[in-house]
Amino acid sequence: MMRKTKSVSLWQEFSKGILRENPNLVGLLGICxxxxxxxxxxxxxxxxxxxxxxxxxxNAVISMLRKVIPQTVKLSAYIVIIAxxxxxxxxxxxxxxxxxxxxxxxxxxLITVNCIILGRAEVFAGKNGVFRSxxxxxxxxxxxxxxxxxxxxxxxxxxxxxxxxxxxxxxxxVALLRSAPGGFFALGxxxxxxxxxxxxxxxxxxxxxxxxxADTCAASKGGCSR
Amino acid sequence: MxxxxxxxIALTLICSAVxxxxxxxxxxxxDRIRDTEAVRLQQALSEAFGEGQYTALNxxxxxxxxxxxxxxxRLIFDLVSSGYEKGSQHLLIGISDGAVSKVHLxxxxxxxxxxxxxxxxxxxxQFTGWTDPDSDYDAVSGATKSSEGIRQAVARALRTYYENxxxxxxx
Numbered sequence: 001m002m003r004k005t006k007s008v009s010l011w012q013e014f015s016k017g018i019l020r021e022n023p024n025l026v027g028l029l030g031i032c033x034x035x036x037x038x039x040x041x042x043x044x045x046x047x048x049x050x051x052x053x054x055x056x057x058x059n060a061v062i063s064m065l066r067k068v069i070p071q072t073v074k075l076s077a078y079i080v081i082i083a084x085x086x087x088x089x090x091x092x093x094x095x096x097x098x099x100x101x102x103x104x105x106x107x108x109x110l111i112t113v114n115c116i117i118l119g120r121a122e123v124f125a126g127k128n129g130v131f132r133s134x135x136x137x138x139x140x141x142x143x144x145x146x147x148x149x150x151x152x153x154x155x156x157x158x159x160x161x162x163x164x165x166x167x168x169x170x171x172x173x174v175a176l177l178r179s180a181p182g183g184f185f186a187l188g189x190x191x192x193x194x195x196x197x198x199x200x201x202x203x204x205x206x207x208x209x210x211x212x213x214a215d216t217c218a219a220s221k222g223g224c225s226r
Numbered sequence: 227m228x229x230x231x232x233x234x235i236a237l238t239l240i241c242s243a244v245x246x247x248x249x250x251x252x253x254x255x256x257d258r259i260r261d262t263e264a265v266r267l268q269q270a271l272s273e274a275f276g277e278g279q280y281t282a283l284n285x286x287x288x289x290x291x292x293x294x295x296x297x298x299x300r301l302i303f304d305l306v307s308s309g310y311e312k313g314s315q316h317l318l319i320g321i322s323d324g325a326v327s328k329v330h331l332x333x334x335x336x337x338x339x340x341x342x343x344x345x346x347x348x349x350x351x352q353f354t355g356w357t358d359p360d361s362d363y364d365a366v367s368g369a370t371k372s373s374e375g376i377r378q379a380v381a382r383a384l385r386t387y388y389e390n391x392x393x394x395x396x397x
Binding site for chain 2: 036037039043065068069070071072073076077080081083084087088091092094095096098101102103104105106107108109180
């Protein structure tokens with residue numbers, strides 16, 4: 001089904017990714033980098049900016065080429081375009097920000113398989129014009145960067161007693177937050193906070209009744225019976 | 227045009243355009259990356275082996291980027307090894323009197339947690355004094371491939387040293 005873009009203003013197109021449809025905190029996509037590189041706010045900001053750059057560029061190019069890319073090679077073409085921009089980002093960071101390049105390590109290459117980027121290419125850029133796709137990429141990228149910053153600030157301040165490397169709390173720190181389980185805990189707390197702010201209601205039912213695909217599933221052979 | 231023909235043509239054109247973009251980016255950033263790496267190597271040499279005069283020897287061995295000699299005639303092997311990603315570890319391995327005197331990680335692009343684990347002196351110092359490339363070592367739990375990459379680098383430096391000892395002494 002084609003998305004009705006005319007009813008959505010340009011501002012709404014841009015701002016939806018920042019909070020209402022935040023890819024991390026609402027969509028729960030791209031969780032791996034959030035857990036992996038949020039021990040320090042500085043690295044999280046760098047990762048956010050790199051991902052936003054790739055999102056904007058790949059959305060723009062995919063939107064430009066959406067009418068000439070055949071359906072049969074759509075996914076391969078998207079991956080090639082995204083990987084191209086990720087490699088370009090690697091060259092730039094290696095040359096101009098070598099410390100950030102080393103700090104992000106293998107997660108920089110893994111931006112290629114970040115499901116937010118491929119998701120926006122498939123769901124939005126492949127069906128909409130260039131300008132709206134750039135706005136969508138910018139909004140989603142900023143939303144992703146903000147969520148990385150929130151989680152990393154929480155972890156760095158409480159876990160290491162610093163923020164962007166600036167000493168804050170001295171000896172008072174909770175080392176757990178620097179570890180992977182601490183990352184899950186911090187992310188869970190922030191998702192709960194955002195859900196409360198957005199007044200999101202829990203699903204009405206568990207199992208088939210609560211599943212948004214229940215109708216389609218029930219109609220197919222071997223699907224759930226409602 | 228049939229999609230079976232149009233698809234590969236479109237994909238070939240996209241791949242060509244991406245290759246051209248990356249070739250251009252490589253040309254623009256290559257010199258800067260080389261300069262950055264040279265500065266980083268000099269800093270790493272000073273940090274690991276102290277301030278002094280370092281001379282790159284005019285020798286070429288498989289798997290070794292370069293061999294450097296310092297003021298005290300110690301040989302330092304500059305090499306790249308693979309942890310969780312191919313070529314993710316850049317190391318300096320000092321060998322004097324036939325034994326490893328120092329292992330220093332210049333850079334590592336495995337995950338930050340794995341990188342931090344194998345950068346600990348407790349892990350790297352266990353290689354000091356090695357004379358046998360096949361000696362036993364303790365890998366770091368959770369960073370097994372990163373640990374193995376470093377062990378392989380130390381073993382490669384030692385083997386190169388023993389196999390070419392006369393050449394490296396004279397170079």
